[in-house]
Amino acid sequence: MNGDFSSLPVGKIVCVGRNYADHAKELNNAIPAEPILFMKAPNALVSLEEPFAVPMGRGSCHFETELAILVGERLTSASVSEAKKAIVGIGIALDLTLRDVQDKLKGMGLPWEKAKAFDGSCPLSEFVSYSGDLQNIDLKLERNGRVVQDGNTRDMIFPTLELLSEISEHFTLVPGDVVLTGTPAGVGPLSPGDTLTVLLGDALKVNTSVIY
Ligand code: ZN
Numbered sequence: 001m002n003g004d005f006s007s008l009p010v011g012k013i014v015c016v017g018r019n020y021a022d023h024a025k026e027l028n029n030a031i032p033a034e035p036i037l038f039m040k041a042p043n044a045l046v047s048l049e050e051p052f053a054v055p056m057g058r059g060s061c062h063f064e065t066e067l068a069i070l071v072g073e074r075l076t077s078a079s080v081s082e083a084k085k086a087i088v089g090i091g092i093a094l095d096l097t098l099r100d101v102q103d104k105l106k107g108m109g110l111p112w113e114k115a116k117a118f119d120g121s122c123p124l125s126e127f128v129s130y131s132g133d134l135q136n137i138d139l140k141l142e143r144n145g146r147v148v149q150d151g152n153t154r155d156m157i158f159p160t161l162e163l164l165s166e167i168s169e170h171f172t173l174v175p176g177d178v179v180l181t182g183t184p185a186g187v188g189p190l191s192p193g194d195t196l197t198v199l200l201g202d203a204l205k206v207n208t209s210v211i212y
Pocket residue numbers: 015016017064066095182183
């Protein structure tokens with residue numbers, strides 16, 4: 001990981017659903033046999049370091065705190081070691097989800113984009129270079145002073161590098177693309193006025209809030 005990513009364009013955001021067993025369980029979902037992939041477009045990105053808005057009048061909007069990976073090399077059908085070499089930074093993201101809308105779409109067997117890929121649905125931190133173990137990073141979210149998510153990347157069902165390799169079998173990843181790696185348990189609704197502290201191990205700590 002070389003950390004030199006200031007000139008990368010903003011690409012697509014590839015996300016994985018149900019990558020932590022405790023989160024799959026809290027939403028009464030089965031443990032997947034292969035990664036459940038979906039995407040957000042660049043219109044989803046906003047800075048996590050700035051106060052951000054959530055959609056109003058579309059039911060509950062849940063936070064999902066996730067390790068974000070910045071891709072720095074083109075990956076098609078990549079091996080795990082190729083995936084490792086292509087990571088240029090890590091960050092933390094909120095995969096905002098209109099849960100009521102998603103439940104309705106899931107019930108009808110329809111795609112999730114309206115619930116997952118709306119404008120501003122991916123508040124994202126800066127990226128930092130990281131040379132430690134990707135599968136031993138604490139992920140924590142405090143909402144209004146109370147810890148609501150407290151997980152560790154060791155609990156991923158599909159570890160980060162396997163996930164990048166698997167994604168690249170389906171969608172070529174290019175420099176500037178971001179991969180969100182799933183959320184641990186504890187997801188819940190956000191409300192305007194909430195104050196949030198988001199932690200990624202010792203690498204990042206972001207204080208932010210939800211605006212009206
Ligand atoms: Zn998610």
